[in-house]
Amino acid sequence: MSGTYTLFGNRGCGSALVAAALELSKLPYHYQEVDYSKDCPERDRLLELNPLGQVPTLLLPDGTVMTESAAIILLLHIRWPLAGLVPSGEIHFPAFLRWLMLINTAIYPTFTYGDTPQKWLPGVANPQVLTDTTNAHREALWQQVNAAADPEGPWFLGPTFCAIDLYIAVMSHWRPGEAWFAEHCPKLGAIAAQVAKHPRLEALFEAEFA
Template identity: 50%
Template sequence: MSARWRLLGCRGCGSTIAEAVLVLAGIEYDREEINYEEAGPARDRLLALNPLGQVPTLVMPDGAVMTETAAIVLHVDELHPDAGLLPRPGDPRRRDALRWLVFFVAAIYPTFTYGDDPAKWAGAGGGEALRASTNEHREKLWMQLDAAAAPTGPYFLGEHTSALDLYICVATCWRPRRAWFLANAPRLHAIATRVEADPRLAALLSRELAVYPRD
């Protein structure tokens, strides 16, 4: 059994959020690149661990499997409270952090789940409409999140960075991409660029996010 954590991820995907969490917590891990869209032995390995076929999928040193970015954030925050992933229990900002963390995974993330490969859910005939409606809905959700960000920043919760900033940094590279955020959700755009400049994360993020066009 390995003493290191093992992350199954896909460049620039939600696994980058989990990877940034591990980096901030100082957890040593090995990473396996998986193209979850491509049938084959790598996807079979992923499916054996996570029947949803999603990344991130983490195998912990005791062999336990963890999926779901929000669960990973909460678990690593418990193990490494000094990593600054979430405000400490009792701090009123923790309530906000939990609210928006769950908002991300319960409201925003599913728009990608159903919009990325819409024909899977709506059939070939309905795919285009599902993609358009999830794209449109997501823009509203991002604007709601932008309005909830601390008005003077520099991070979503205010003075201190948190795991929410990691979601913002990574997911603003996805549809509708950074130029849209600059025009429509400027607080989120500012947070995303600030996180990319964090020296603890710069190497990881420049490698992972290089797959996306920038402003």
């Protein structure tokens, strides 16, 4: 579809995934930075589009609102398959779907609950326990992902680049952090480093995580 996309995001957050996908797809887009932690006109606009007030939120050229990074990735693939966000063929596609959904449904929620434990455990004397347990669970999940990565590389699915590599590259900057990935999930750490050096993504990753 022709026209300009508008990506509502926050530096260093999950919106970086969609920004990277848009860069690879070469679809024209405008980026709107939103500080969703405080009242501001940009946050009000975000809430109009996405009542959850979360990023990424993508406004399509026809005015349709898209949320949830996995859904956005699949849509962008349909509109610009040459970007290579989703692998083709019977060999890699099932694995792609499995790990895309695991990252989104199992790993991502550990931040939702662990970042603000007091929100989910009101009145509890030590809500930090939720952060501690979700941190440990996340580390175990990432080690499962690392074990599933192709041992020959250079990407998660071997020679085939896909959006899973974008998730790894962005989320390696979040808890438990790059040093932990280098030590405990070296295959994922290597993937993250390669994505950050991609000629179409290097400037974006520097701006998001420098």
